[in-house]
Amino acid sequence: MATDPIHQFQIQKLIPIEIGGVDLSFTNSALFMSLTVAAASGFLILSSRGRGLVPTRWQSAAEMTYEFVAETLREAAGSEGMRFFPFVFSLFMFVLVANLWGMFPYFFTVTSHIVITAAMSLAVILTVIIYGLWRHKLHFFKLFVPSGVPAVLLPFIVVIEVLSFVSRPISLSIRLFANMLAGHITLKVFAGFVVALGSFGFVGVLGAILPLLAAVALTALEFLVAALQAYVFAILTSLYLNDALHPGH
Amino acid sequence: MEAEAAQFIGAGIACIGMGTAGIGLGHIFGNYLAGAIRNPAAADGQFGRLIFGFAVTEAMGIFSLLVALILLFG
Numbered sequence: 001m002a003t004d005p006i007h008q009f010q011i012q013k014l015i016p017i018e019i020g021g022v023d024l025s026f027t028n029s030a031l032f033m034s035l036t037v038a039a040a041s042g043f044l045i046l047s048s049r050g051r052g053l054v055p056t057r058w059q060s061a062a063e064m065t066y067e068f069v070a071e072t073l074r075e076a077a078g079s080e081g082m083r084f085f086p087f088v089f090s091l092f093m094f095v096l097v098a099n100l101w102g103m104f105p106y107f108f109t110v111t112s113h114i115v116i117t118a119a120m121s122l123a124v125i126l127t128v129i130i131y132g133l134w135r136h137k138l139h140f141f142k143l144f145v146p147s148g149v150p151a152v153l154l155p156f157i158v159v160i161e162v163l164s165f166v167s168r169p170i171s172l173s174i175r176l177f178a179n180m181l182a183g184h185i186t187l188k189v190f191a192g193f194v195v196a197l198g199s200f201g202f203v204g205v206l207g208a209i210l211p212l213l214a215a216v217a218l219t220a221l222e223f224l225v226a227a228l229q230a231y232v233f234a235i236l237t238s239l240y241l242n243d244a245l246h247p248g249h
Numbered sequence: 250m251e252a253e254a255a256q257f258i259g260a261g262i263a264c265i266g267m268g269t270a271g272i273g274l275g276h277i278f279g280n281y282l283a284g285a286i287r288n289p290a291a292a293d294g295q296f297g298r299l300i301f302g303f304a305v306t307e308a309m310g311i312f313s314l315l316v317a318l319i320l321l322f323g
Contacts, residue, residue, distance in 0.1 A: 006322050075297055171308045178311040182318070232304040235297055 005188035009112055009181070029116070032101055032108045039101070040093040065093070069234055076238035077245055084241050087127065091120060092234040099180060099226035103219070111229075112180040114173060121172035124237050132244035143247040172236055179229050183222045190215040256320050263317040270310025277302045 015026035044065075047058035055063060069089045073081050095111060102109025110116055132140040144161040145154070193211035197204045281299050285292035 072297065171305075174315065175304065175308050175311055178315050178318075182311070182314055185318070228300075232300060235300060236304060239301065 005185045005192065008106075008184060008188065009109070011113075028108045029110055029113065032098070032110050033116075036094060036098045036101055036110060040097045043097075044093070072231070072235050073238045073241075076235060077242035080245050081238065081241055084127070084238075088234055088237050088241070091124070091237060092230055095120075095176065095233050096227060096230035099230060100223075102180065102184065103223060103226060109180050109184055111176055112184060114177045117173040117177040118169075120176075120233075121169045124172065124240060125169040128240050128244040131241075132247060135244070136247055140244075140247050143243055147248070168240060172233070176229050176233055179225055183218075183225055187215060187218055187222060190218060260317040260320040263313050263320065266313025266316075267310045270306060270313070273306045273309070274303060277306060 012028045013025040014028060014031060017024045017026060043058075044062050047056075047062040050056060050059055052059060066089070069092050070082070070085060073085055073088050077084070098110040098116075101107055102112065129140075132143070136142075144158050144165065146157060146161070149157050190211050194208045194215065197208035197211065200207070277299065281292075281295070284295075
């Protein structure tokens with residue numbers, strides 16, 4: 001069926017490349033990742049090129065995104081956390097622009113594949129673990145042992161803390177991927193309702209107005225979700241980095 | 250019962266989890282709004298915590314949606 005809601009997530013090989021039995025083809029996913037990086041870098045480089053004391057509209061937009069992420073990180077991880085600002089800002093811009101590219105009809109949503117989001121969340125968690133161990137040595141494990149807990153409860157609390165730490169990369173990656181996947185499937189399903197009802201003649205066309213309106217409203221909601229999920233990814237990254245910087249509870 | 254029928258029933262049952270996550274999200278935003286109306290000056294400062302609570306709670310609903318999707322299409 002042409003209106004299969006899963007079809008839009010298929011990976012297609014645009015330029016097949018195979019080196020030593022490893023498939024390194026240039027896919028539509030790779031194309032849209034390149035577009036994402038190009039759009040994000042282009043926006044920030046071109047808009048901040050003027051460096052005016054009185055910013056132009058474009059420069060103002062770039063400064064606002066910068067300040068927004070900087071404020072989020074500073075609030076969550078303190079001024080010490082600002083050393084991770086390039087990392088968090090890159091993640092935020094990549095997720096935001098990739099989500100927004102996906103809102104164009106017939107475009108591929110990079111973040112709707114768990115491979116991409118899992119790679120990003122693993123980068124976050126590995127940064128937390130490696131930096132935490134490097135900076136605090138064994139004191140990093142105080143993260144799992146909150147102070148002021150009765151000795152009887154302590155083993156259970158430690159198990160819970162370890163489980164919650166281990167589930168972080170999973171929930172971080174699945175949240176973004178499932179949100180984008182579910183949103184785009186819902187859009188396609190409602191668009192499919194319009195086509196299906198429209199084939200029932202005049203009464204069907206009248207009835208098709210309802211799912212059409214729903215599809216328009218859902219598109220607006222998807223724009224909100226696209227920006228919100230980028231923000232959520234950035235704020236959770238900041239909170240996890242805070243644990244690496246200040247492991248004591 | 251046919252396996253396919255059980256699959257669809259299972260997907261439907263998995264969606265109950267999304268409803269309960271909805272209850273949780275309603276609590277978060279309702280309590281935030283109640284607090285914000287009492288003390289509007291402090292509301293903006295708590296926006297980050299609101300979104301954090303939203304994200305962590307929403308994850309549970311998303312997990313059950315994922316189970317439903319895997320049952321339907323996987």
